[in-house]
Amino acid sequence: MTKFNLKNIFSDIKFWIILFGILRLYGITNPPIEVAHNWRQTTVCMAARNFYTTDPNIFYPRVDIAGEKSGITGMEFPIFNYLIYVFSLVFGYDHWYGRLINLLISSIGVFFFYKLLLKYFEKKIAFNAAIILLASFWFAYSRKIMPDTFASSLVIISLYYGTNYLEGRNPISNLILYFIFGLFGVLSKLPVVYIWFLYSIWIFSGGNYLRKVIFIGASSVIAGITFFWYYIWVPYLVDEFGLWYFFMGKNLSQGFNESIKYLPEILNHFYETAIRYVGFSMLLFGLITSIIKKDKIIWITFLISLIFFSLIIFKSGKTFAFHSYYVLPFVPVMALVASYGMSQIKNSTLVKIILFAICIEGVLNQWNDFVIKPNEKEIIRLESSLDSISNQDDLIVINSGEYPTPMYFANRKGWVCDNSKLFDKNYISHLKNHGCKYIVILKKSFGSDIRLNYNVLIDNEYFKVYELK
Structure with missing residues (x-):
């Protein structure tokens, strides 16, 4: 193989997505008993297994810790759980299907993240941001039996098609795909809804007025369905079947006070957990540079995301502080800003060293999650x-x-x-x-x-x- 061919392979983001995917196949059939959030994974598995063994009605998910009761309770819309059930219909039930489904969808999500950034930034920014995301906190959690990176990926895919529609590209198909992926993404994990507010950049800029009205109408339908599930159906299931299990957040006042009290723990999720120290230093460098150079698309994207993600933090309060995976939906934004920071470094060798350091730091700090004691x-x-x-x-x-x-x-x-x-x-x-x-x-x-x-x-x-x- 020639040097030219190798360069083409290494510069293709699909190669790295596949490589990171292969790495995460290690122990893919492990039971969900790794130390980090095994409880969260097994509740997902409970609902999936109960669809398979008890009742496949997606509107009545069940867990197994309700004593003599049915176990029916409110939770995120269980599309992720249901996909495990669908796999089980073909192959018989096993928990690890959830790992594989999440890994597949999250890998596709990284690819669409790259494609989305490629529309607005240089290739090197899109490429490095995707690599940082692959090595970030997503590395371990995109193979856990949890809907967090699954839902974030669906919303990223939705963002790609939604921006295509607003920009007038093949409007009908893009609108339909925006609606489908956006609906299931937000239903699967409500906090990912903060990404929606990035659409304000397109809504308040120039462009086709009718297209914006149609887009807002489609988004309103998504919002209405999501509201019905979380604020009407979930409380109904709780009242009817007597089991409150799903965390719906706190009032903003209480959550804000708790967030201030536990601010060090919350900040720790961003600089230590999300993209680690090397990546976070690049984020700070990129953010400062974008402000100095008046590169609005970077700092405005970061600011809008941070403002609305802060509402998620304030709604969660202490729970956010002590559940590291709550930061996962914000990691793609951090990866973008960190990659922008790296793009300001002119020495290409130094950039490669930094990117390598980010990957090594990220992967090695999460590898223990792949081993069951x-x-x-x-x-x-x-x-x-x-x-x-x-x-x-x-x-x-x-x-x-x-x-x-x-x-x-x-x-x-x-x-x-x-x-x-x-x-x-x-x-x-x-x-x-x-x-x-x-x-x-x-x-x-x-x-x-x-x-x-x-x-x-x-x-x-x-x-x-x-x-x-």
Whole structure:
């Protein structure tokens, strides 16, 4: 292969998207028990598995930690969960389909991110921004069984087609694709809606007035459907089926006060987590340079995004501070500004070194997320152990605190609680009255060992099962 051909390959963003995709195939079939947000992944899996085993109605998603109740509850519109269900119809249920689906859609999202930037910036800015995004916090989370990068990618794809429509390119098909991807993106994860406000750049600039009116009309339909799901249907499911599980945010006043209190933790997500230190230093350099050079498209894009993303932060408050993945929808904007900063460096060799450093720092700091600790893996045996003494429809309680992860791997329904609850006679009486038959005590992962005065059915190094009579 000639030097010219290699240069063409290395300068093609599709090569790097595929390469990063292959890297993330390592451990793709791992169960969702990596340390970072296994609880979030298993709730996604619960809904997907229940579509497959119980009821495929997408409007009634279910989780397994509602005790004797149906488990139906309000959550994000479960299109991501439903895709796992669709795969399961063909291949039989397995959790790792979610990893593969997210990786595929998120990789396509990076490609459209590149195509979007290519319309307004030099190729080197679009290329480097896409590479930074690949190595950013997205690296690990785009293969988790979570809808965050999935939804962000759908909205980025929507942004590409939406701007095409506003610019008069093949209007009908672009409007339809904008609507479809935008609708499912925002329904899948409400915070990604902040990206919509970037359309104000096109809406308030010159152009075809009728096209803008049609675009606003289509966007209003998306907003209306989204409002119905989150603010009418989700509360209805909660009221009707008695399980409040989905976090809908706080009032802005409370969230703002919490955000100020936990400001160091919130800022940490941006400079340490999102694109790491080298990438963040390039972001600061790019932002300062864009202001000095009066490059409005950069600093205005960043400012609009930051203002409206701040509303997401204030709505989340303390929850944002202690859930790092909440920053994921903002990472593409950070990658753009960091790439712009790199474009201001004239020494091409230095730029390559910086880009390499960003990639190494990003990937190595997340690689531990691809490895499951031996102690964590033992939770997978929970289902087969319980199958030896009980039926799958027997209700259980697990001492995993608020973590739903063990319940998912038990493939049972029931309750989760901390150890102290299991010494509460009233709580135990409540469990018995509502059909609980077994108590599972986790000894290492997700719980700690305690002694209870009940008949022991299973006792090994990692968990113990009592019969509740």
